[in-house]
Amino acid sequence: PLGARAAAQQRERATHRLAVLGEMTGGIAHDFRNLLAAIGSGLRLAEIRAEEPESVRTYIAAARQGLDRGIELTSLVLAFAKHQELEIHAGNLNEFLRSFEPFLRYGAGPDVRVKLELGSDIPNCLIDPALFDSAVLNLVMNARDAMPSGGEIRVTTERLVQTAPTPDLPGPETYACVRVKDDGCGMAPEVLRKVFDPFFTTKGEKGTGIGMLQVQALAQMVGGRIRIKSERGIGTTVDLLFPSIQADL
Ligand code: ADP
Numbered sequence: 001p002l003g004a005r006a007a008a009q010q011r012e013r014a015t016h017r018l019a020v021l022g023e024m025t026g027g028i029a030h031d032f033r034n035l036l037a038a039i040g041s042g043l044r045l046a047e048i049r050a051e052e053p054e055s056v057r058t059y060i061a062a063a064r065q066g067l068d069r070g071i072e073l074t075s076l077v078l079a080f081a082k083h084q085e086l087e088i089h090a091g092n093l094n095e096f097l098r099s100f101e102p103f104l105r106y107g108a109g110p111d112v113r114v115k116l117e118l119g120s121d122i123p124n125c126l127i128d129p130a131l132f133d134s135a136v137l138n139l140v141m142n143a144r145d146a147m148p149s150g151g152e153i154r155v156t157t158e159r160l161v162q163t164a165p166t167p168d169l170p171g172p173e174t175y176a177c178v179r180v181k182d183d184g185c186g187m188a189p190e191v192l193r194k195v196f197d198p199f200f201t202t203k204g205e206k207g208t209g210i211g212m213l214q215v216q217a218l219a220q221m222v223g224g225r226i227r228i229k230s231e232r233g234i235g236t237t238v239d240l241l242f243p244s245i246q247a248d249l
Helices: 004-048 053-082 093-108 129-145 189-194 211-221
Strands: 089-091 112-117 125-127 151-162 173-182 225-231 235-243
Touching: 004 053, 004 125, 089 093, 093 112, 093 125, 093 129, 093 151, 093 173, 112 129, 125 129, 125 235, 129 151, 129 173, 129 211, 129 235, 189 225, 211 225, 211 235
Parallel strands: 112 151
Antiparallel strands: 089 125, 151 173, 173 235, 225 235
16 A cells, blocks of 8 residues: 555646646647648648649648648547556666666667666655656667667666755655666757657657657656756766655655
8 A cells, every 4th residue: 555645646646647638738739730730731732733743742742741740649649548547556666677678778779788777775656667668768769869870878767865946856855766868969959948849850750759748748647757968969868757755765
């Protein structure tokens, strides 16, 4: 059975999750309307230029791209909606990461090493293991993409004591933190600003631009937070932070 603090946190989290879902839905409806508008104008232009097969092909292709994105966005929303019933477990990030390690190595691919360094005093927290695994995998794959000629990704856990609130992290609170660090290409400030925007990608055809949005939502669904530090040419560090459920810490 969960302790009183954990139970209170779980209730708080349920309310918070609804707020996150509400926020997401609002943002997504807005993006969806833009997509429909783009599809509409692509089709209208194809109609107007019906006599020019080359133009028609271009406009239809643009409309189709909008359509594909719309389908992707819908799938994302459905995936979250399906996860209404969070499978929340009280546990330790180290255990989750240990059992998920082979998948992280697989996700990193053959040219990138994954170094797992697990801290010894990580407080227990509440987590949905499936959401957690998928978030960490997403981060590892982004780190891999940032190091096209190979390198090392460090996945570490640590106990983080926040004595007073800062703009990006409430406190006083003790957090269990998982950090994914790469020394890849890093992000320019204007990329960092847009990193959670749906469909924002610098990877052209290969990118979907929904990975980081997904990670943010996955963390927030269970009351966690995400923090990013990145510098162009130096690398990127992403922290996922989950409040401790141990009142004595
Ligand atoms: P995608 O990976 O499909 O592009 P994401 O939402 O996961 O979509 O990421 C959006 C953008 O953020 C990426 O295209 C990339 O420019 C930047 N980004 C994310 N993670 C990293 C990282 N570890 N290093 C450098 N850039 C990153």
